[in-house]
Amino acid sequence: MYCEETTVNELKSFYRKYPTIKFAKGEVIFQQNEVPAHVYAIKSGVVKVSNLSADGVDQLISFEIIDDIVPICWAFSKTTKALFYYQAYTDCEFYIMSKEVFEAHMANNVGFANAMLSRQVSSYVGNMLQVDALEKTRAYTKLLYTFRYLCLRYGRDIRRDLVKIYVPLTQQEIANTTGLTRETTTLELKKLREQKILSVRRKYYTVDTSKLNAQIDDEYDPGIDVSMLTKVV
Template identity: 35%
Template sequence: MEKLSSQLLDLLTAFFQTYPPVYFKKGEIILRPDRIPSGVYCIENGYVKVYFLSEQGDERLHIIYKKEDIFPLIWAFKNTTKEVFYEALTDITLRMVPKEKFLNFIKQKPLLLLILIERLIDIFDIHVNRVRNLEITSSYPRLISRLLFLSARFGKKVKNQMIIDLPLTHKEIASSINMTRETVSRECQKLVKKGLIRQKNHLIIIPDLEKLEKETALHYERVLI
């Protein structure tokens, strides 16, 4: 199954690569809620953040897409858009395919639906994780929980330490877990002082993942009913 998934992903990636690259600089808006998307995008490199604006105009980060992620799939299949913005978190290269061309290709290669279902399940799992994270009332374990999630999704192991290979500011972390930037900065300093994380060039380094997991258990115990 894993080999088949890899082959299908290669096929889908090759299809997107038949279309010219589209470039966005960090901070540029790719999609916005008041405009119909131009097509379906696949990320060739870089990161895209998806967020909505609160009534006060504050960002509320939903999800971050990475290399080989495809969006917006809900619009592609259901023709509905959400009240969210897609913004380049870094300089990025995308491939954009017109919606009808994308759907026709999927119809011709129905096994590709396996890849798309996997992606949709991943997105669902990310949103479930975010809801569970917001159920943690204390800021310290909530932040740790978020860092563990980010390490699982974006982490790279280098010399027995985990690097969250994603340039996030404290403000962006805060917007994803309904906290203020000041609170995130304060709680991060606690983790730094305990030697549980290090920060360098907007990257977070976790020297010992197991110790960070144990720190969560010390400060948050989920009640099972």
Template identity: 25%
Template sequence: MMTNMKATHSIQIKELLRFADRKFTADRGTYLFQEGMKAEELYIILSGKVQISKITSDGRELSLRICGANDICGELTLFTDEPKFLLSAKVLETTEVAAIRKDFLETEIFQDSTLAFEFMKWMSDHFRKTQTKFRDLVLNGKRGALFSTLIRMSNSYGVKQKDGILIDLPLTNQELANFCGTSRESTNRILSELKRDQIISIKKGKISILDLQYLKDEIGCENCPAVYCSIE
């Protein structure tokens, strides 16, 4: 595997797990929460994968990240009155989850300055990752958005092979388009061009990047640390 630097977990997950109110298993295709629902809990992913997404005003889905083991989701509702979830969390595969009551965690953060500091550090890194993703989506156009997404996926799920980097995550073209904020048709066309130019290959629903440097050069990649340039 490539060096897979997940979100900086300055918070010790085992520390947060002691606050867990319950644990449960979520099936593929279900939701931990959906946009607009009343927010009473935060969730720690123990195993499996969960996709965090936003539905735009015109009904399109914009996928923001994929949460894996030891990731936290639902954190944007902390310290808000009558909170509702701003995003949706769709389960991509059978997932084990620990739930922490929002009000209980808020009390603990107020009382424990070390926990508060660590949580602030984690949130700061989380927001920085989100900002760099939106920067790429806004500034680089449809092609650049797809190139950026492929680079991020290679950092998160890349497996080095003799001819390139296999992104070990099966995605439909529509799901990939959702991460880029583009249409499936545009994504299909750009992927076909990349295949024709031997920049990528696609086998059994998985993409291999044959020329990563080409993708980086096309978007003026700044070689940000992988901890920020990831899909997680």
């Protein structure tokens, strides 16, 4: 089995050969429809990926974290431009390399190619869980499934049945993620805190997955280990 530790080691051994660049929180990394000059691999920090509509509405798509590649679609030649808007959600540092170097290493290094495949499959599974959460109709249920997705995509076990989500989230960002209003999100989050399903400190949420599981009408982790999806932070 291609484990997470192997994946991380393969990626880091390649990335660390290249120079780095820093962006402060809030700085734009790539504009939507921009033609990037380089492939960026995240060394530290969190990148917000969003879709900026013609009328200026910023719709959150996802977050990218340590060792992720941005912009991923352009790096793999699936688009000719940055598909979305990329912004430093926290202070960030990136390894930078040419697209040609990235593609050549993918083609000539089986270990690195397997590591990238493992990474993208994890992201794909996470995206399916996000869609599953969005399809729930009740606000309370939608948040339960959203936190399941966040735990599996961005969380790390800190002890048995307790997962910390390593992306700082405001209530507005959670509202944007779920499509709920800020007011509804605030109300439903209060219910989750009162039931000790989650707690928050400085925008970082910790989730009791045992209590979360008791509220969800399917299995919390149907054969998926948290470490199979999340990245080392």
